[in-house]
Amino acid sequence: MFESFYRRLTGDVVDKVTNMKNIKAPTMVDNFNWMHILGIGERAKKGLPLYEPLGATINFRGFETLMLVPAQMYNLPLGENEVVNTRVTLGKKAARPLSIEIPIMISAMAYGPSVHKGIKIAQARAATAVGTATNSGEGGFLSEERRYADRYIVQYNRAKWNNRTEQLRQADMIEIRIGQGASVGDGFRIPADQIDDELREYLGLEPGQDAVMPNTFPEITQRGDWKQMVDNLREITEGVPIAVKFGAGDIERDLETALEAGVDVVVIDGAQGNTAGSLQTTINHFGVPLLYALVRAERYLQEAGARDRVSLVACGGFRDAGDILKAMALGVDAVYMGYATIVAMTYSQFSRLKPGTSPMEMVLYEGDQKGKFNIDEGAENLTRYLQALAEEMVLAARALGKDDLAQINRDDLVALDPEVASITGTRLAYLN
Template sequence: MINELMLRLMNPLTDGMLKNMLTESYPNNPMVMTTTFEKLTLRAVIEAGIRAETGKALTRPMGSPLRLSPWEQLLLNPRQLFELPTPDDTTIDTKVVIGPQAQKPLKLDTPILITGMSYGGSLNLPMKIALAKGASTAGTATNTGESAVSEEEREAADFLIGQYNRGGWLNSPEQLGLVDAIEVQLGQGAWGGAVSSSVKEEDMDEHLRVLWQIDEGGSTGKSSRLPEVNSPEDLVKLIKKLKKEYSVPVGIKIAATHFMERELEVIAKTEADFICIDGQEGGTAASSPTLEDDMGLPTLFGLGRTINWLKGQNLREQFTVIAAGGFRTPGEILKALALGADAVYIGSIAIIAALQNQITKALPQHPAHQLALYNGSLAEEFDIEEGSRCLANFLLSCQEELKMALQAMGKKAIQELGREDLVCLDPELARNLQIGYAGTPAANYWGSPLAAR
């Protein structure tokens, strides 16, 4: 009865709307916004509205929606006859070592690491603990991001990479002595490199303020550069100092850029153990759409050019290379490893995995990321143990798929992957990445030294 009554009430309204849609000229047609959305895109219209309302730079979580790295143009090459798949009784090794030349190398069970997502600047403490616990279960490392080491995260993480950051929150000897590797953060993909930002007093709770050592009533922030690094020579001195004072691996993280080779020339002068290349598709809790969408270099190209340059300078064995920025699947990770990366950071997809069925606590009333963000309105609703379990399962699932693909390619260890294991559907991209083109017989490029990892 109620349904029938509602239909009778709505029928005249819908009839009138449809009539206007199909008969009115465009200036008076209520559906003219359809063509506006098609021209401008719904996202641009929404962001224009927010800018018009606030008059401030936007801060968009999760990073750019653009997918500029054409991973789908690359395929992996299985073996069946001329070389055989790996025998069933062979244990396939996915272990990786970060900074093998350091006094205390970081040894992990998988090449998939959790990237830097800071407590306070990005995520809430429950999510950071869940990421640390999940990573530990899977035998891998998590990263502090641009924050300090909290007692809770350190206790939950078997392996913790700490970012020596532009806010200075982890740069003291007391903090640096707590981590298993030091990553000097000079920029990140989702921030278009490095820009300054501030954190107001009202955006910090007591726990974070004490951890960051901020006086009551004070504010803090990060600069566009490390205070002690104002020249390439300063970076060389900083890395040398850290290497002298700490036995753990010391690395450098930069955003991928078209000036990749010039940046690498500077890094090559340092004693760094590893390099992290963060592509444009990387995630973040809050960066402007301009920095996310319109700056930097896609991960695929940043990684490819990094490996090419290091090999060309006979420096490939000097550095562990970690690729970061938008990785979503085991297949994309395998392609990055075959292209030359030693390990891969994941971030946004790790958050999604940790949230898993807990998103029902937010949707449809609230965005799911309110469960994960530092100032998220639903932070207290997030279940740490469930989140860590789901993340660990995700990582272990990815590791099993890595092993399956390695078996099909006749490999016994992740380190055996090389560019001969890739084929590209686009000839120009194949030339740029120095891998085989799908339209050319494999024999034409397998003998080339460029095919070697």
């Protein structure tokens, strides 16, 4: 009796398994994952373009196929007490260059359209503690952030939010924000009914007025207008570096335009760059991944004879010291870190959230758990994180036999596959 039941049961299972419609799920088909399914459902439900936070869900080729070459016998490593210079100067030819003690800066995050004030204050305090700069983001100048930030970068934005002359003059660098990895060629609108009194006052809006970030700078109607903008900002700020930030795309022609405008610093954001909220299509399907982009940018600046006067900053997906060192070996002067700083600030505070709550509810301006963010704890966490990265870079530099991070170059890298070797101009690891 038992054997008969067992045969019948296993037979039913086999019949169902061999019928593919019972077991072949959508997630098994051509990378058709749950993100795609949920995106389809959201569009079907609302009939509106899909907006998402954070960065791309595509795994772009990164720095993992590059390895650093240690100094051992032919080249000797440095002793454990040898001093390694980590200081970087951005905009060396500017009247008032910006010097930072480590080649890591805190990326732009706007107060209001993105994060709440506690996040900005914690970032500013951590940046000051390690001797680096923090960036205002598209919201523009924030007085509380300036109070805590020893080195402060103000974004010049398309809506001119908090970009008044007296505010710009308090900046240590101006960054003209044209685009970023996850948000290129697009603006945004915050409906008036979603803007509280504090944010309305900060953005200089009238009651009932939407907060609108245009797609473009209204005053830029032709290519030559960029130079006038740069010249005006340089005059207003009495010579601080003027940077331009754009999402990697038409890299060489954008750089040609930037050089014509006379910028001191170029910030290039790879397709991995994050956002508080952007169109899903631009997040996943626009731009050039950072590894490709920074190589092209550095090569163009070299060929244009501008490398000695224009600093190159990269951002988009940096997580650890190894990736930063590899980017510096490929020619960047410094990097921005964004989402990693959020994780560092908040990782010890997630336990205050109810199970199933998104951690971003503690970070975003509209997050309903932002009151649970502890500024002191966040600042201390981020300070330790940045200190750890800086110390790891010093230890790595000694292992490379370098007493200055700026000495690290392509000769200190090998590529694990021919494509990356071709892209980066580095040696193949399996050839001598």
